[in-house]
Amino acid sequence: MKISQKEILTGRVLLIGLMFGTLLPFISIFTTALFPSNTIPTGFGWPEQPQWGNFVEAFQVSNMMALLTSSSFIVLAVVPVALLISTMAAFAIGQLRIPGSGFLLVLFVFGLTLPFGGIIVPLYYLERFMGIYNTRLAIVLPLIALYMPFAVFWMRAHFVGVSPEISEAAKVDGASTWQLFWGIHLPLARAPLASLGILMAVWTWNQFLLALVLVEDPAQRTMAGALGAFQGHYATNVPLLCAGTVLILIPTLVVFVVFQRQIIAALLQGAVKG
Amino acid sequence: MRTRGIIMAPSLKPNSRRAIRRESVVGWMFAVPALAMYGLFVLLPFLMSVQYSFFRWDGIGAMKWVGFRNYETVFEVPVLFESIINAFKLVGFFSIIPVALGLVVASVMHRVAAGRFGGVARTVLFLPQIIPLVAAGIIWGWILALPGLINEILRSIGLGSWTKAWLGDFDWALPAVGMIGIWVLLGFCTVLLATAIAKIDPGLFESARIDGSNWLQEFFSITVPLLRQEIGVCLTVTIIAALSAFDIVYVSTGGGPGNATAVPGIQIYILAFTEQRIGPASALAVLLMVLVILVILPIQRLTREDAS
Numbered sequence: 259m260k261i262s263q264k265e266i267l268t269g270r271v272l273l274i275g276l277m278f279g280t281l282l283p284f285i286s287i288f289t290t291a292l293f294p295s296n297t298i299p300t301g302f303g304w305p306e307q308p309q310w311g312n313f314v315e316a317f318q319v320s321n322m323m324a325l326l327t328s329s330s331f332i333v334l335a336v337v338p339v340a341l342l343i344s345t346m347a348a349f350a351i352g353q354l355r356i357p358g359s360g361f362l363l364v365l366f367v368f369g370l371t372l373p374f375g376g377i378i379v380p381l382y383y384l385e386r387f388m389g390i391y392n393t394r395l396a397i398v399l400p401l402i403a404l405y406m407p408f409a410v411f412w413m414r415a416h417f418v419g420v421s422p423e424i425s426e427a428a429k430v431d432g433a434s435t436w437q438l439f440w441g442i443h444l445p446l447a448r449a450p451l452a453s454l455g456i457l458m459a460v461w462t463w464n465q466f467l468l469a470l471v472l473v474e475d476p477a478q479r480t481m482a483g484a485l486g487a488f489q490g491h492y493a494t495n496v497p498l499l500c501a502g503t504v505l506i507l508i509p510t511l512v513v514f515v516v517f518q519r520q521i522i523a524a525l526l527q528g529a530v531k532g
Numbered sequence: 533m534r535t536r537g538i539i540m541a542p543s544l545k546p547n548s549r550r551a552i553r554r555e556s557v558v559g560w561m562f563a564v565p566a567l568a569m570y571g572l573f574v575l576l577p578f579l580m581s582v583q584y585s586f587f588r589w590d591g592i593g594a595m596k597w598v599g600f601r602n603y604e605t606v607f608e609v610p611v612l613f614e615s616i617i618n619a620f621k622l623v624g625f626f627s628i629i630p631v632a633l634g635l636v637v638a639s640v641m642h643r644v645a646a647g648r649f650g651g652v653a654r655t656v657l658f659l660p661q662i663i664p665l666v667a668a669g670i671i672w673g674w675i676l677a678l679p680g681l682i683n684e685i686l687r688s689i690g691l692g693s694w695t696k697a698w699l700g701d702f703d704w705a706l707p708a709v710g711m712i713g714i715w716v717l718l719g720f721c722t723v724l725l726a727t728a729i730a731k732i733d734p735g736l737f738e739s740a741r742i743d744g745s746n747w748l749q750e751f752f753s754i755t756v757p758l759l760r761q762e763i764g765v766c767l768t769v770t771i772i773a774a775l776s777a778f779d780i781v782y783v784s785t786g787g788g789p790g791n792a793t794a795v796p797g798i799q800i801y802i803l804a805f806t807e808q809r810i811g812p813a814s815a816l817a818v819l820l821m822v823l824v825i826l827v828i829l830p831i832q833r834l835t836r837e838d839a840s
Contacts, residue, residue, distance in 0.1 A: 270645060406574070
């Protein structure tokens with residue numbers, strides 16, 4: 259290797275600068291959150307008397323317990339169902355290779371390019387018609403559907419790579435297609451399923467537009483949707499708004515630190531495959 | 533490759549044709565739940581968007597057929613047409629800058645930060661990608677405010693005359709929103725490209741370095757050409773993010789000041805849910821979807837032609 263010490267030093271200084279720039283906004287809202295409530299904080303700096311109570315106040319006024327429950331409920335309703343039905347479809351397309359799988363795949367892939375904003379208006383009227391507007395189902399059902407393009411595409415890539423001989427051997431032994439799927443192929447797909455599950459959980463937690471349009475009550479929304487409502491109420495109380503934002507970021511950041519390898523790998527692979 | 537396993541199975545019996553038919557019916561049953569959900573909550577609304585775009589409708593009363601009138605409206609009303617222009621301006625910030633800068637940073641990382649330092653750098657740079665975009669909007673809404681961090685820094689280095697409420701300034705609001713996009717997407721591009729560089733045959737870099745290539749030569753002769761496909765992926769993902777931007781803009785500026793940062797997503801929302809003009813909202817939505825496909829397809833073509 260012929261990289262000079264000078265270059266290593268400049269390169270690393272550049273990277274550290276960039277990391278600092280990335281973190282600075284997080285540090286700034288954290289310190290801002292410690293200024294006295296209802297005052298205008300003066301930019302960047304540690305307050306003379308840090309108001310740790312702001313976090314308690316934000317926790318109470320944002321109704322955080324209800325938000326956590328609501329968001330968790332939505333994630334727990336969306337992720338398992340989306341995992342199951344997308345994997346079944348991907349199994350049919352990639353492993354059973356049912357007639358018309360090529361067409362099905364194209365149909366699903368089409369959905370990858372659709373911006374949520376493109377279908378939000380009809381979705382609103384459709385849900386009013388179905389009577390699920392302003393319930394958690396109003397977020398859960400479209401989210402499951404909107405994840406299908408990516409999830410089917412992702413799981414199909416796995417099933418295409420699994421040798422069909424495994425299926426044939428099981429069939430000779432008299433296994434039904436469902437037993438084949440549930441007993442043999444699902445356990446083999448554990449790794450891609452885990453990545454997909456984490457991804458969909460993060461996306462659901464962070465979903466804003468659907469929550470904003472389809473559910474009026476912030477306590478029935480996703481975390482991101484509730485944060486939007488919180489901002490509407492406390493836009494002028496900067497320290498409290500920042501404290502609320504920090505609180506809402508904490509679960510996401512914890513999940514990221516714990517699962518960072520899987521999340522980064524999943525997001526990157528997802529992008530490359532998509 | 534595409535032959536179905538069952539045909540080659542040894543247990544081929546006289547009634548195999550019926551067995552195959554049964555087989556494919558069972559197979560389709562596996563696809564039905566996903567297809568039903570997708571059909572009902574994605575494809576149907578998509579078709580409804582197309583349908584609405586040809587009608588005048590306030591969401592309550594009767595729908596009136598108006599042909600292409602709503603599309604004409606989108607092109608004739610400056611505010612609506614400018615939202616499409618704004619979306620393309622955002623592409624510069626959300627897409628061109630993060631991809632170009634990401635390439636540079638990834639290649640620097642590859643040269644000087646192998647090992648643990650590189651790992652930490654990736655994690656940190658990736659952080660903005662996993663928080664809700666709404667949170668990014670709120671954080672930057674404060675940082676770019678008059679008493680916020682950016683102006684504080686400017687004052688401290690003696691550029692006090694440059695301070696302004698960035699998101700409230702007609703000329704600066706759009707670049708300021710773009711800045712938020714850079715913050716969110718730079719890490720994603722960097723980490724994706726860095727992962728791809730790590731997969732390039734190290735021998736290529738080594739021989740270049742033995743020849744005494746500097747960073748710049750290595751960058752343009754090895755890194756950029758060999759990462760064509762990944763660059764395509766980054767461009768695709770970030771351009772979709774730019775054209776369909778909503779969360780960040782809604783939270784940080786709401787489309788203002790005036791309509792300086794109004795993008796199609798915001799205008800669709802305003803037209804449909806505050807002005808009850810479903811027709812133009814849907815026409816804009818359809819145009820947005822067509823635009824995304826028109827922009828994405830050539831990129832896919834260009835960057836994937838080797839792979840096929």
